[in-house]
Amino acid sequence: MTAHLINGKAISTELRQNIKDEISQLKKEHPDFQPKIVIVQVGERPDSSTYVRMKLKSCKEVGIDGTLLKFDAAVTQKELIDRLSELNDDSSVHGILVQLPLPSHIDEELITNAVKHTKDVDGFSELNMAAIFKRSAVPLQIPCTPKGILYMLDHEKVQISGKNVVVCGRSDIVGGPISKLLEKRGGTVTIVHSKTTPEQKHFYCSNADIIVSAVGKVNFLEPQDIKEGAVIIDVGTNYIPDSTKKSGHRLVGDVDFDGCKEKAAMITPVPGGVGPMTVVMVLHNLIEAAKREYGY
Numbered sequence: 001m002t003a004h005l006i007n008g009k010a011i012s013t014e015l016r017q018n019i020k021d022e023i024s025q026l027k028k029e030h031p032d033f034q035p036k037i038v039i040v041q042v043g044e045r046p047d048s049s050t051y052v053r054m055k056l057k058s059c060k061e062v063g064i065d066g067t068l069l070k071f072d073a074a075v076t077q078k079e080l081i082d083r084l085s086e087l088n089d090d091s092s093v094h095g096i097l098v099q100l101p102l103p104s105h106i107d108e109e110l111i112t113n114a115v116k117h118t119k120d121v122d123g124f125s126e127l128n129m130a131a132i133f134k135r136s137a138v139p140l141q142i143p144c145t146p147k148g149i150l151y152m153l154d155h156e157k158v159q160i161s162g163k164n165v166v167v168c169g170r171s172d173i174v175g176g177p178i179s180k181l182l183e184k185r186g187g188t189v190t191i192v193h194s195k196t197t198p199e200q201k202h203f204y205c206s207n208a209d210i211i212v213s214a215v216g217k218v219n220f221l222e223p224q225d226i227k228e229g230a231v232i233i234d235v236g237t238n239y240i241p242d243s244t245k246k247s248g249h250r251l252v253g254d255v256d257f258d259g260c261k262e263k264a265a266m267i268t269p270v271p272g273g274v275g276p277m278t279v280v281m282v283l284h285n286l287i288e289a290a291k292r293e294y295g296y
């Protein structure tokens with residue numbers, strides 16, 4: 001069997017067009033409607049600069065006013081919090097996103113919580129996270145990568161309820177929220193993490209109908225670890241040396257793609273899988289926040 005490729009690039013392009021159409025319709029109906037996001041970047045990490053550029057470009061494409069607020073890597077926590085507080089109070093700003101990771105002298109927890117709950121388009125504040133983990137609560141925003149993964153699974157009509165699901169990784173950005181969201185959708189979810197033994201990893205993964213891998217390790221999932229017909233969602237972003245590339249490196253996921261595609265029913269590529277979905281979900285969360293603010 002060769003797996004069906006879940007094309008995140010194509011799915012995100014289609015969704016971006018829908019968002020663009022919705023914004024232009026809203027602007028026609030309400031000429032004062034101007035959705036706006038402020039993206040906060042601290043320091044000059046090249047990967048963060050790439051992601052921020054991608055987000056701002058997508059905003060521009062659909063008619064969202066995207067502003068970059070850049071701070072020197074040596075910025076103090078107080079300066080950042082004061083600025084976030086001003087943005088929280090600025091009624092022209094509907095969404096605030098702090099690009100992660102932050103330099104080590106900054107407390108990520110403190111900063112993500114300093115973003116007003118209603119403007120938290122990343123969904124990383126404690127109020128949003130708590131709503132994800134509470135059984136009957138409906139979160140205002142779902143973090144962009146987990147939201148993108150759920151959208152892809154629904155787009156491909158993958159049944160979650162009643163399935164064995166394994167999530168590899170337990171980060172706040174991906175593993176933590178996606179495991180709870182998949183469990184809320186009726187999956188029986190096991191989390192594989194850094195304290196899981198190789199034997200446990202093999203046992204749980206090889207019995208899984210759906211695997212989401214977000215650990216950041218090349219070849220973390222190999223064909224012998226997965227079940228015939230499984231659905232594999234690869235969230236890994238790992239750069240490996242490649243002398244055939246001008247940059248000298250190439251992006252790969254956590255999954256041995258060539259091996260696993262022969263055994264899986266569906267698989268996401270890296271690049272072109274989950275990554276583009278993360279970007280489009282920023283737009284989706286922002287537009288929802290803006291509509292709430294305008295009362296539409």
Ligand SMILES: Nc1nc2c(c(=O)[nH]1)N[C@@H](CN(C=O)c1ccc(C(=O)N[C@@H](CCC(=O)O)C(=O)O)cc1)CN2
Binds near residue numbers: 050101
């Ligand atoms: N505040 C946040 N910080 C971070 C998040 C996040 O959701 N919010 N997630 C990641 C990084 N990230 C978005 O910020 C992100 C990662 C990857 C991609 C993407 O489209 N990747 C492409 C390849 C891009 C390349 O060539 O380098 C792909 O997979 O096709 C987009 C966004 C950590 N920080």
